[in-house]
Amino acid sequence: MALRHAVLAALLDGEYSGYQLTKVFDVGVSNFWYAAPQQLYAELTKLEADGLITGREVVQHGRPNKRVFKVTEAGAGELAGFAAAPARPLLIREDLAVKVHAVDVLDPTPVIAQLRERAEQAAVKLAFFEKILLRLRGDRDEESFLREGDRVGPYLSCLGGCRLEREMRDWCLETARTLSERSAHAGRTRS
Structure with missing residues (x-):
């Protein structure tokens, strides 16, 4: 998947400025695609040049004017073509897993600390995604929202993010x- 498809998908909810898009990515898209703000601004420029989005100037009083963008018919077609293409398997590049893989010949202490830190980070992200789920479904329970909600795609992708963070x-x-138990046991057997 290219960043362009993630941007197009995010813009399906309406017109956003580059700044607003970075917030949308932070809140809703970050569970499946990370992009730095400068990457998003560069991608907006490319998408507009390719005719996949259109931008317009919004005059603001007391603040600088801003440009907002929305998906064009060509952009919707690009996204439809992407959706129809076969999905690739999940590719993971996880440096912490490499450290765990090699832990038998390393001092496990820093790896254990990093695992605990990552668990805390995952718990924070999980709580954040769970708040998003509540906001998306409003006063409905999950089952009725999934059956009758207006747009379930963002909700379903956020559910996937929750599961990944919970598993991590x-x-x-x-x-x-x-x-930790192995390290403690090894310390006892050496004594």
């Missing part, structure tokens, strides 16, 4: 516990 948190905690 659990794996980190279990792995840190296992390594």
Whole structure:
């Protein structure tokens, strides 16, 4: 997936300025695609040049004017073509997993600390995504929202983000516990 498809998907909810788009990415898209603000601004420029989005100037009083963007028919077609193409399997590049893989020949102490830190980060992201889910479904329960909600795509992608963060948190905690127990046991057998 290219960043362009993530931007097009984010713009389906309406017109956004570059600044607003960075907030949308932080809140709703970050569970499946990370992009730095400068990457988003560059992508908006490319998408507009390619005719996949259109921008317009909004005059603001007391603040600088801003440009807002929305998806064009060509952009919707690009997104439809992307959606119809076969999905690639999830590719993971996780440096913490490499450290765990090599932990048998390393001092496990820093790896255990990093696992615990990552578990905390995952827990924070999980809580954040769960708040988004509540906001998206409003006063409905999940089952009725999924059955009758206006746009379930953002909700479903956020559910996926919750599951990934929950699994990462659990794996980190279990792995840190296992390594700590092994380290304590090894220390007792050496004594």
